[in-house]
Amino acid sequence: MKKLVMIGLILFVLPTVIAGTGWMFNASEVGFTVDVHQRVLIHRFSEFSRVAYIEVNTTLFPKSTSRQRVNYQYTKPNVSMEGDWYTFRWRLPQNILNLSVYSTLKNVNLVKQVKKRVEFPTSKLPPKGSEFIQPTKIITSDDPKIAKLASKLAEGENDLYEVLFKLGSWVHSNINYSLSDETRLESRNASWVLSHKMGACDELSALFMALCRALKIPVRYVVGEAYSNLEQGGWQNHGWVEAYFPVYGWIPYDVTYGEFGWIDTSHIVFYYSSDIGTPPTMLKYDGSEVNISIDEPKVDINLLSANGAFPQLYQIKVEPYKEAVGLDSHNLIIVTLNNTQDYYLSAYITLLRTRGIINLDDRTRYVLLKPRESKREFFLIKTSANLSDRYIYTYPIRVVTLRNYTAETKFQAKKDFETFSYERIKAIEEYLKREELAANKTLVKDIDLECGFLGNYTYVNVELPFNCSVTNRGNTLLKNLKLCLEGDCRVFNLNLQETRVFQFKVNYSEPGPRDVVFTVEGNQVSRTEILSIKLLPPPKLEIAKINYPSSVGYKSRFGLAFLINKTVDSPVKDVTVNLSHEYLSDKFLLSGFKKAKLVNISIRGRDLMMGANNFTIILEYKDLLDRSYKTHAEIVIRLENLSIVQKISLWFKGFFRWLDHLFD
Template sequence: MKRLFSILISLFILASLVIAAEEDLSGSSELHTQIKLDSMVDVKSVGNEFFLESMDVDLTFYPRDTPFQSIQTVDYTTKPNTRTEPKGQPLYQWGQLSAGPVEYGYVADVVSYPYVVKVTEEPPFPLPSIEVDDLYLSATETIKSDSPQITARATEIVAGETDTFRAAHKIGVWVNDNIEYSLETLTEKATQDADWVFENRRGVCDELTTLFVSMVRSVGIPAKFVSGMVYSNTIDGFAPHAWAEIYLPGTGWVPFDPTFGQLGFVDAAHIKMDEPLDYRDASVEFTWKSRDANIEPEELSFDVETVSSIQQLQSSVTLGVKALVDDVGASSYVPIEVKINNPNTHYAATSLTLTKVPTKIEPIIVQVLVEPQSTQRVYFVIQTPDELLDGYSYTSEIGVKDFFGSVGETEIHYALDGEYVSKEEAENIYKGLEDETKQQVAYFYFCDTEKESFYTYEEVVAITCSVKSLSNVILTDVKLCFDDECETFDLGIAQEKKFEFVKPVVEKDYDVTLEVDRKRSKKTVMIKPKEVPTLEAEFLNTFETIGYDETKTLSIQLEMSEPLTKINVEGTGLKASGKDKKSLEDGVLKVQIEGKKIYPGDEVDLVLTYKDKNGREYEKKESLTVKVINVPFLVKVKQVLFGWLS
């Protein structure tokens, strides 16, 4: 009988992913750094009357205080010395300056921690309402959230999703998997927008982040661009970097770094400095007042030194690893199931890395997002060696580690005479076990008129109908009908479309129907024009006489067919000025009548003007006979002479 030998084979591949663990600052639970920024402005004389009255340098690239990052100390450096005002970021202000170099900068001590936000409630997708400024959903020069091709791909990725956190995570995975990090685009005059990155499938961190922000915004998820410094093991130091944050209702801003594959968290080596609306926005702005002078700013220069690092990351998940097939043959493909258990009341965002395999392979990293108090399964496919000795059985350890340090292991067994498993067979084994997303069809629509009231004198009314998708799939062949006018269209995830219908101003009930996915709903829009508003006036108190030097209050009850605006009164006998000239309270208009304003006549003629809700003006005239008494003798004589001359 042939003797059977057993051999243990394991290749450790973690070291090929990063530098030695003790040097990898991304694994810090607390990181203390000192950031030095220096730059210079060359002030030049360009004429015989050189004079520079003042210069301000507003620097926005500056470490921020956040719940996961704190500024311990900061010292501002300037030459010549000047006044510096930290307004969230340094503002350097100089008075009169001579030609020559002007230096500025700062030295800041910063302590940072892993930016891990505890999301405890499932945010619905699509989001029914947005709690933040619309600018976090808007397109910019480089953020192409209105691009048809970007919107189409983002919609395809999140189709069927019901959770906004998971939807953003899926888009982050797609960007990380499909866009190559390439320094070819990093030239001074060639910063690319999201459409270019999407089409060319490559870019630097700014451009990957811009594409990610564009994609999540296109499906209604608010997102912002973040710039800062990050530790890079490729240069063994810190370098400028960009990542993003998405907004989740009830939670706030959650970080996403599609370049590093840190989706839903970022490590402590991410130092947040700025939140520009667009990555082409300047990090420093200069203003000055001068004559025959010019300024030439230099680039910002950075130096980040590590003061201390504590490496005590704690994972919030546990890992269980098992092979779905075993005792296979040479060159066989083996599906590996990793069960990620999250016992916490908040989501767990992390990444998984294969650390031990039987054959040398490229590093395999998978980003995962596990819901609170639940379990998620992830699958890898590994391959056994193709050269095995007859008569031997082989055992290999399979190891998996998550970003925060949790480890899971198992073993696989194989031999030359074992059963061969193809790659397609291995993939088919786990594909039936993967969770399926559920389609959700939801929407709302409403119709509204351009203004609140319509009157019989108007000819047409414009009615705007809005349809917004709350579905996690594209709604196709949506049909909106207003009376006998119909529009057919497609509606993307979180997309809203508006249609205007112009109808005559007549009393009528219009039927509005919306047909989605073969289901029809109906609303009614009622147009009921109003008659021209009326105003009736009744004198509550009258008086037959008034002294020449006397002032009396006349009260008028106003009966209005509807609330009216800008009611005013003019006419003979009214007091000329003063805050007590007239008042309106509880429908009673009170006006001050002066005898001298009536004389020599005996009529108080009032003109009431008012406006309807459209701003159209009307007037109503009222009169009252009042005899002016106690007229001074000289006034009478003057009036007789004036009448005689006339």
């Protein structure tokens, strides 16, 4: 019989902060030998077992690309080749078979030069392009949460390079690298990664690809090897992504390493796929009473050469905001990156730790540099609080990049120099950032207006509180904005990304539905928010249809019945009835009251007093704001036709009640 077995490759690589060693970034060309080898194992069940042939198809070996040149490739045993697949075949094989693909290759330190803005969204696809934008079981780009996140990250952008940079840096910064059992044995899909905020290289790539495909950006998966210099690192199986740029072609993005728009020379390409988890090796055989399996591939890589000096692509400068500050003071470290090339670059910078300095924000930053663009990054720091005023303290500051570019500066802390509080240095940082934004961005005016009712219920003739938040979503200062509610207006300025909250109070006298209209207007910008509310009148209940006997006897048991009726359609709560009499008192809560309820109270004649008995029915209730309301009704019931014994009994009851009240 014939069987087809598919062998998958589990991808994992240790993440790096500054991955690899100097040759990965600084050499112009790097040479390697790559030996991929596997074993085929034949397990025979009996002496009658037979194997006519075994065939292994594999694409797990280095390929030539625009940055990778395979100079020599040798297979053992010999193979036939179809496309990017090698086929190993054995007739009447023995128990253990070995196969290998040995290659020598050179990788060029290359950054694909995208010199002009590529329009986003893009409608241009590569050949067979539809498969590179479709969701799969792993790349769940049709997940609403992923689509929402992708839209949020790309909102307002029209530059494909910038969109991909935002997506990649978000994944790298927000998903924790983890080679746990949950990710080591199988690839998790993008939805799982977004939910759990963790994964290995194939999980991080899956989420990045899903975000891209949610925006119809064509992406493909790349399987190969890469180098990590962390503990237990070295050469590891690895996966990364390539995104398609119309005119420019496929451009690499390694969200595990934080390399966006380029990859270091340690990345060795084996094969491409439109999906993650596509098996690179397939086993087929013809035999009986046997079990045939293939080991996981082993890859041996040797570095042969690292030639030439790769030029520095951008300039880096670091300087303190103040060269000298007081003791126990804040300061800003300003890093200026200048792209000297006429194409896009991405940079990853790290502010190294300095003894005696407290870093108050993230020490690492990803920066996208457009052609010939200069950008500044700001790091907020603070000197140690335990400084002696007898000394002058000098702090060396050093910044490094992923490509091992470095820049250094220093500043001093000493007595009698200006001291900066956190609030003051933060305000300076925000001002400098606004300057930076104005220098590098086209001015965009955009605001958000969100209003809401602060209370729970809306009644007429009650002050209704509303909140409105106005947020500057553009990249320019908005001046003299006017926020109004029915003639009540507030005039204010709004800084970049600033949100201001305003409160309004309004009183309406007519019940029923009403639209509350808020407007904010400024120069070339406006927004309107309409809240639909229903104004409630005060509730009103009445006591109606009271039914009772005008006179009763001593031995009578009679009913007092009445209807509680809602005469105004407005909700009520805590409806209570209190029957008040000189001798009797009965109070109870009417649960579940809606529009009307019949109440029936049973009374004994012997509990009354001789002659006229005055009863008061008191009805109390509240509205939804806990305001109290009360109404009442009065009736008279006579106790008549009493015998002498009954009269004496009533006299004694009255006497004892008088005594009780006397001593209360």
